[in-house]
Amino acid sequence: MISDLTRRAFLKRSTMAAGATMILPGSLHAELASKMQWTAADVGSSGYIEATAIANALIEEHGSRIRVVPSGTSVGRMMMLKSGRVSLGYMANEAYFATEALFDFSTREWGPQEIRTLMGREALFGIVTSGDGPKSIADLKGKRVARIQAHPSTNFKIAGVLAFAGLTWDDVEAVEVPGYSQGLQAVLDGTVDAAGAVVGASILREIEASSKGIGWLPVPADDTEGWDRINSTAPLFAPATMLQGPGATPDAPVSLVGYRYPILSVLTDTSDDEVYEITKAIVESYPNYKDAAPVMVNYDPNKAGHPPYDAPCHDGAKRYFQEIGVWTEEDEAWNTKRIARMAAVKNAWDAASEAADDQGLADKDWPAFWAEYRATHL
Incomplete structure (x- = not known):
């Protein structure tokens, strides 16, 4: 459930003019790794175009080498993130499905994933x-x-x-x-x-x-x-x-x-400082990519820096948004509830896995077993 105040706040943000003023601590400048790999959807998709526009802005401003690795499947993008091949994913709803162990992520090989977000462009x-x-x-x-x-x-x-x-x-x-x-x-x-x-x-x-x-x-x-x-x-x-x-x-x-697409996503255990710096760099570089495509104005942190997201906001990103005065009490309440939900899904998965093992359930029968278990326990 979301409060009436949250609804009004989101509605107000969704109708803000493209020229809304950003709140930035102008005396600070992000420090980035010299080399990074990100992933996004296939070449030509809006997600890939947006990731490339932001990467080019950061390359120009910071001199970092950033490669955007395309993948046409949600599992492919999530696999690259999970394996550490990339540090940042421009995800679609697979970020939500992975945290909830739904669809492709309902198999025993996957299960609920520990994902956090930096920000998300409104769609x-x-x-x-x-x-x-x-x-x-x-x-x-x-x-x-x-x-x-x-x-x-x-x-x-x-x-x-x-x-x-x-x-x-x-x-x-x-x-x-x-x-x-x-x-x-x-x-x-x-x-x-x-x-x-x-x-x-x-x-x-x-x-x-x-x-x-x-x-x-x-x-x-x-x-x-x-x-x-x-x-x-x-x-x-x-x-x-x-x-x-x-x-x-x-x-x-x-x-x-x-909703949000793309959702800029990282693994939960990514260091707070690393996430803080990349979030800061993306926000600070906004003037350099906001005109790259009509939708890029929605990366204004007054819009993109607020939940709801597909997964909770990472502590490093949250720290930056708190620093620039964007993060609100309603955002914090949503984030706390979303983290608790992910913990409940993980607990349900563990209990279902134990019950399935006790029954000697075949792997082919697991998706149906999990679907029924989560429907009655979550």
């Missing part, structure tokens, strides 16, 4: 329809909703939005589609009633320009019960507002779900 997600489609999330009951094959991140977000109205995937007609873009194309073609969408997808403009137009199912910040339902299982989401984009203007904004 927007919602359920999109045609202009004559459903008008509320509750209206989706019994309707056709695109579910993407082998793409748990988007399907997880859709499930979070459905929870706002007390719905689950069982309450809608899930229509399997092979990919994210195909789900949005299905809205355009009329073969589904709704699909999950990250604001910024180019096909959204096509839906907007179609004869039926575009619709978004609102997720209003002031519906506390709805948000409590979302955050009971997905504490990485918070209220956000789209002021401009397909189907939205400053005069007709749309209430959506805010």
Whole structure:
């Protein structure tokens, strides 16, 4: 659950102007390692482009040699981080899935991972329809909703939005589609009633320009019960507002779900000083990369320096944000609760593992066993 104060604070941050003033201790300068490796999604993805823009700014300012190693899979990125091949990951929702031992990370080889975050760029997600489609999330009951094959991140977000109205995937007609873009194309073609969408997808403009137009199912910040339902299982989401984009203007904004992508992630046992310095360097270099792409303004620490994140904030990053006056009491409360949740998941995993060993459970049966165990114990 998140407080009304937290909701209002996040909503305010999500609508800040791009030119908002940053709070920086100008007399200080970060000290970085001379050589670093980071990981991000595939070349050409927004995550890779953003990681490269920040790396180039740090190379120019500090002279460090930084290589961004691309990986097209969540497991690949997490493996590089876990093995120590990279020191920083520009992660997607695998940062959350890894801490919760979900999906690819539910196997005995993985289990809950000790991950912490530095910061996260704000992004927007919602359920999109045609202009004559459903008008509320509750209206989706019994309707056709695109579910993407082998793409748990988007399907997880859709499930979070459905929870706002007390719905689950069982309450809608899930229509399997092979990919994210195909789900949005299905809205355009009329073969589904709704699909999950990250604001910024180019096909959204096509839906907007179609004869039926575009619709978004609102997720209003002031519906506390709805948000409590979302955050009971997905504490990485918070209220956000789209002021401009397909189907939205400053005069007709749309209430959506805010999340973070990329989530700048490290292993929990990374030293506080190392994380402090890299966080400081990224924030101090903001003026040098903020114009690299339209989304880069969302790395302003007044936005990116606040949870909710997919994993708790690292103590080193938190120390820096406290130093520059960004970290709030609400941020600290969220972080403490998220750390406690991770401890509960680890305890449940250990207990489930012991029970499975006592039963002589085969490894192939573990994912189903763990799914049932976590559903009843977490």
